[in-house]
Amino acid sequence: MHALVGENGAGKSTLMKILYGMQKPDEGTITIDGEQAAFHSPADAIARGIGMVHQHFMLADNLTVLENVVLGGEKLYGIGNKARDKIKEISDAYGLNVRPDALVENLGVADRQRVEILKVLYRGARTLILDEPTAVLVPQEVDALFANLRELKAEGLTVIFISHKLGEVLSVADDITVIRRGTTVGTADPANTTPKQLAELMVGSELPSPETRESTVTDVPMLRIDDLQLNAVDPDGAVREVLAGISLTIHKGEDRGIAGVEGNGQAELVEAIMGMRDPDGGVITLDDADISHAPTRKRRESGIGYIPEDRHRHGLLLEAPLWENRILGHVTEEPNSKRGLLDLKAARADTERIVREYDVRTPGIEVTAASLSGGNQQKLIVGREMSHAPKLLIAAHPTRGVDVGAQAQIWDQIREARREGLAVLLISADLDELIGLSDTLRVMYRGRLVADADPATITPEELGSAMTGAATGHLEHAPEDEA
Amino acid sequence: MKKFDKDRLILGLAGPALALVVAIALTSVVLLASGRDPIEPYTLMIENAAYADIQVLILNQAGTYYLAALAVAVGFRMNLFNIGVDGQYRLAAMMAALVGASVDLPGPLHIALIVIVAMLTGAFWAGIAGILRTIRGVSEVVSTIMLNAIATSLIAWLILPDNFGVQPEGSNDLTTGEIAESGWFPSVSMGDGGEIYGFTFVAFALGIVYWFVLNRTRFGFDLRATGASQTAAAASGVDAKKMILTAMLISGGVAGLAGMPTLLGDTHTYSLSFPTGIGFTGITIALLGRNNPVGILFSALLIAFLDKASAVLDQYGYEKEIATIMQGLIVIAVVVSYELVRRYGLRRQQQKVGEELAAAARKNREEVAA
Numbered sequence: 001m002h003a004l005v006g007e008n009g010a011g012k013s014t015l016m017k018i019l020y021g022m023q024k025p026d027e028g029t030i031t032i033d034g035e036q037a038a039f040h041s042p043a044d045a046i047a048r049g050i051g052m053v054h055q056h057f058m059l060a061d062n063l064t065v066l067e068n069v070v071l072g073g074e075k076l077y078g079i080g081n082k083a084r085d086k087i088k089e090i091s092d093a094y095g096l097n098v099r100p101d102a103l104v105e106n107l108g109v110a111d112r113q114r115v116e117i118l119k120v121l122y123r124g125a126r127t128l129i130l131d132e133p134t135a136v137l138v139p140q141e142v143d144a145l146f147a148n149l150r151e152l153k154a155e156g157l158t159v160i161f162i163s164h165k166l167g168e169v170l171s172v173a174d175d176i177t178v179i180r181r182g183t184t185v186g187t188a189d190p191a192n193t194t195p196k197q198l199a200e201l202m203v204g205s206e207l208p209s210p211e212t213r214e215s216t217v218t219d220v221p222m223l224r225i226d227d228l229q230l231n232a233v234d235p236d237g238a239v240r241e242v243l244a245g246i247s248l249t250i251h252k253g254e255d256r257g258i259a260g261v262e263g264n265g266q267a268e269l270v271e272a273i274m275g276m277r278d279p280d281g282g283v284i285t286l287d288d289a290d291i292s293h294a295p296t297r298k299r300r301e302s303g304i305g306y307i308p309e310d311r312h313r314h315g316l317l318l319e320a321p322l323w324e325n326r327i328l329g330h331v332t333e334e335p336n337s338k339r340g341l342l343d344l345k346a347a348r349a350d351t352e353r354i355v356r357e358y359d360v361r362t363p364g365i366e367v368t369a370a371s372l373s374g375g376n377q378q379k380l381i382v383g384r385e386m387s388h389a390p391k392l393l394i395a396a397h398p399t400r401g402v403d404v405g406a407q408a409q410i411w412d413q414i415r416e417a418r419r420e421g422l423a424v425l426l427i428s429a430d431l432d433e434l435i436g437l438s439d440t441l442r443v444m445y446r447g448r449l450v451a452d453a454d455p456a457t458i459t460p461e462e463l464g465s466a467m468t469g470a471a472t473g474h475l476e477h478a479p480e481d482e483a
Numbered sequence: 484m485k486k487f488d489k490d491r492l493i494l495g496l497a498g499p500a501l502a503l504v505v506a507i508a509l510t511s512v513v514l515l516a517s518g519r520d521p522i523e524p525y526t527l528m529i530e531n532a533a534y535a536d537i538q539v540l541i542l543n544q545a546g547t548y549y550l551a552a553l554a555v556a557v558g559f560r561m562n563l564f565n566i567g568v569d570g571q572y573r574l575a576a577m578m579a580a581l582v583g584a585s586v587d588l589p590g591p592l593h594i595a596l597i598v599i600v601a602m603l604t605g606a607f608w609a610g611i612a613g614i615l616r617t618i619r620g621v622s623e624v625v626s627t628i629m630l631n632a633i634a635t636s637l638i639a640w641l642i643l644p645d646n647f648g649v650q651p652e653g654s655n656d657l658t659t660g661e662i663a664e665s666g667w668f669p670s671v672s673m674g675d676g677g678e679i680y681g682f683t684f685v686a687f688a689l690g691i692v693y694w695f696v697l698n699r700t701r702f703g704f705d706l707r708a709t710g711a712s713q714t715a716a717a718a719s720g721v722d723a724k725k726m727i728l729t730a731m732l733i734s735g736g737v738a739g740l741a742g743m744p745t746l747l748g749d750t751h752t753y754s755l756s757f758p759t760g761i762g763f764t765g766i767t768i769a770l771l772g773r774n775n776p777v778g779i780l781f782s783a784l785l786i787a788f789l790d791k792a793s794a795v796l797d798q799y800g801y802e803k804e805i806a807t808i809m810q811g812l813i814v815i816a817v818v819v820s821y822e823l824v825r826r827y828g829l830r831r832q833q834q835k836v837g838e839e840l841a842a843a844a845r846k847n848r849e850e851v852a853a
Contacts, residue, residue, distance in 0.1 A: 314714055
């Protein structure tokens with residue numbers, strides 16, 4: 001099991017794309033099993049036994065697991081019982097626990113990931129590439145994934161593992177390659193390397209930590225949510241509670257973290273605060289103004305900054321140039337427009353400023369957002385949202401898929417703004433980030449806030465158990481666990 | 484970053500150029516397959532277009548097409564497919580002609596009234612589809628196709644002599660009655676060549692308005708953002724339903740104008756022989772012109788050229804439907820070639836950005852080393 005680590009934009013994804021035949025190298029060779037290979041398309045790579053599990057799952061929600069797996073591979077084992085048997089066989093052999101007839105939309109994130117892995121194995125892969133597989137998992141799920149991967153390794157398969165989480169890399173990999181700015185800067189032996197040394201190799205500087213130095217919490221409430229209720233109607237007509245009885249106050253200068261396994265209502269909570277979903281009950285108050293049913297634009301204008309969970313779907317216009325993306329979400333505000341007309345000159349100039357101040361690595365502001373790496377896209381979004389002096393920042397997974405260097409910057413910017421009185425609602429799957437940045441923590445489970453914890457004393461494992469619904473109420477750190 | 488601008492322009496032109504080359508080549512294949520000369524029809528058409536009267540015909544036709552294509556393009560820019568431009572255009576022309584013929588006002592007012600009635604009618608007809616979409620989630624593709632059929636029946640009924648129609652003496656045609664001369668839009672005389680409808684210039688001016696609204700106003704930004712990514716637009720504060728309805732109303736309003744060059748400049752009445760199918764040609768033109776006002780202008784001229792210059796083919800033993808075949812082939816070629824060029828452009832830019840960043844990094848390292 002080989003781990004590949006490096007900053008975003010360092011070239012990890014490009015290297016993987018070359019390995020998977022999505023891009024062609026200008027020079028150099030790829031050798032598989034002592035044989036030189038040249039890939040012109042993913043199909044070539046698959047034929048040579050290379051399979052890729054993407055960071056963003058490539059599954060069709062409204063199809064079953066079986067249908068997703070055979071899609072594009074119909075010739076292998078057909079689409080009927082033979083394929084079903086094969087799926088069961090693979091699933092049993094590697095302990096993947098995949099049910100072929102389940103609908104993908106009903107599966108959790110961890111299950112979907114296993115389907116992705118199975119999909120690759122089904123096509124006969126002997127080398128698996130996993131692009132940040134743990135970004136979306138809770139600690140318990142990560143352990144389960146690693147158990148699966150060890151199983152694969154034991155069967156003689158090769159696993160290439162891309163990650164930003166250095167602790168994980170060290171615990172699971174047999175060998176580590178570090179790349180920075182497009183070249184290999186070093187290799188490491190996990191047995192005698194510390195996370196700190198590894199991080200220094202990656203960024204060429206010291207490891208950042210999300211820890212908050214001093215508390216900046218005031219007693220002036222900025223966002224108040226009272227008994228928020230949100231229902232959704234399922235396709236079969238049944239009404240389901242998505243959010244129930246959510247009450248929450250965030251003060252000026254406070255960072256409130258929400259922990260929870262994805263799909264437990266965090267996304268819906270954010271959308272209710274942003275006005276993208278209309279709540280069925282309860283009151284949302286921002287800075288003493290009732291915004292429960294205000295339109296999204298009004299909320300944005302009155303000072304909510306939004307770093308969305310899925311930047312491609314909610315944060316960017318991928319095929320538009322950077323300066324147009326700078327306008328997005330703030331089209332009615334200075335410097336983007338005056339009296340209904342866009343001020344392109346000012347917007348462009350301000351985009352230049354954001355690129356400079358937030359260290360967005362790009363050759364210019366006329367390139368499309370799609371041509372930037374994930375970390376740089378995120379820096380642009382953070383820069384944009386911070387440029388309008390927000391009163392409340394909603395940060396959903398602000399450093400997901402972002403490299404260590406950019407991560408430290410984003411954390412610094414959030415801290416900086418909080419010192420000036422910004423209220424932050426932080427939602428993250430990275431428990432270290434949550435514990436490090438938050439002043440107070442709540443745990444969300446099945447649409448309710450079930451537990452709270454003091455980030456100063458709690459451990460990721462203790463939080464993890466509350467996230468699976470095993471613990472509720474106020475979580476106290478048990479000191480004997482320390483030993 | 485001038486370099487990226489230039490790149491984009493070249494790629495922008497590559498799409499239509501590729502499409503046209505493919506369409507012409509395929510048309511020649513069709514000609515060859517039916518045992519005809521594969522080149523002569525083109526030379527005939529180009530020679531024919533050298534005559535001043537044909538040029539005036541082309542220009543007038545292009546004005547009408549331009550308006551229809553703008554109407555389609557407004558929808559396209561936010562992923563709305565208004566197939567109903569044809570129905571909106573015909574119904575609007577008919578209502579405008581009816582109102583225009585029934586009143587007598589001083590010149591500018593008379594014209595303004597006719598134009599406003601046309602826009603309102605077009606917007607109303609498209610608005611039905613807009614409301615169905617926002618309230619009931621009915622696809623605008625389906626509803627506008629149906630509204631086209633309904634418009635056809637409605638016009639046929641309204642124009643009956645029992646209702647609002649007039650049957651001129653000694654004719655089988657039905658009209659809505661003649662609009663008084665105060666409601667005629669002044670034309671520009673080209674001597675022997677004929678007259679260019681004045682409204683043609685209004686049509687081209689509307690292209691500038693279209694460009695300005697889309698590229699320089701908040702509303703235009705919201706509309707484009709919705710077209711580029713509905714989810715991102717919603718998160719940025721665009722009210723999707725309001726936007727859909729507004730875009731449909733604007734699209735319908737512009738569609739309503741498409742009948743004005745002919746009505747105000749030539750026929751001065753709506754009759755059974757009023758041109759049909761303009762809205763569908765508008766879809767072709769908007770596609771070929773990439774929803775860009777300048778692109779649409781050239782596409783409108785090209786399609787109008789094919790329409791008008793092909794009339795000569797009959798005299799030389801060719802079917803003038805060759806032009807129709809070519810229009811069809813253009814649509815297919817456009818859809819394929821634009822997608823190819825778009826993907827190529829995105830990939831190429833990603834690569835270039837990567838290269839530039841790597842080069843910058845190398846330079847930094849050298850500086851540090853030095």
